Amino acid sequence: MSRFSPRLDFNSLFAALLVMLAAAACQSPDAADDVYFPTHTFVDYGPAGELRNAVLVLDSSCLWLEPQEGEERFMALWPEGWNLRRAGDDLEVRTPSGAAAVVGQAITVGGGEIPEDYVAQLVTPPVPERCRGSKGWLVTGIL
């Protein structure tokens, strides 16, 4: 067998390409993995509250909802399947169907307030120390 079999070269190239594609899929260049993005599993039930015109703020690599009426801020708890992505200079909260909100903008969200000591029982991954100290807002949708 020739050391330079065209078939062997093609197979090697194909295998290398597969490895590269798999690596690219695992490490999306627009992922925002440095920001804590807690998710909950309440997708077929939700409290029917509303938080109006709260600014989505990034602080200490945590996402907060800051009401504009002087109330203290909430840690945002997102539905399972949502994620955070970089889009140029923006950070976007994305639902399975696309972008839903941009960090820095005011949004109105459905859901409800969650006591601080109960937040940890509702979300994954676990709440890091830097994100503790506030009540949570269980987001069920952006209105």
Place this chain on the structure above:
Amino acid sequence: MTAGHCSNTLSYSGTSLPYQGQVYSGSHDEQWHSAPGFTVKNWAYDGQWDETTPYYRLVTGRLSRSSQGLNSFYCKYGKITFYGCGYLVSKWVAPGCIPDVQATFMQLHRDGVDLASGGDSGGPVYPGGTALGIVEGWAGDGIIDDLLYTAVNYVESGLGVTVLTSS
């Protein structure tokens, strides 16, 4: 009065209503505010026009959870889904995001009708002029949803208040 999971900042006609307290655990999801400068009346918003009680109805009684009957046809008002009615299909719902939740929440359903959505919380539930409770949440696919509510006797006992049934 509104749901306990709602923001503690509340206003009416541009006037801030001071927060007084809330309960959000077990069988409870309620919160109340005082209304200085206003006269509190036994009115519940219904969004329905009539000449004697335009967009509201007089509350003249209350019905505790134990007296609310399965399959009864009850109505509600919510800021987002407005006025609507459905059948009481369960009295034993336990919404998981309430700490130490008890299965005492009530569920209204009507085929093909969206009865609740984010923003409806705290709205009244009634048949006629009888107070049944306040809107707590929704259950379903997020598009056509059932309504969950906290029974009026839990609202009263949790907050130590009484729903007005006379002027």
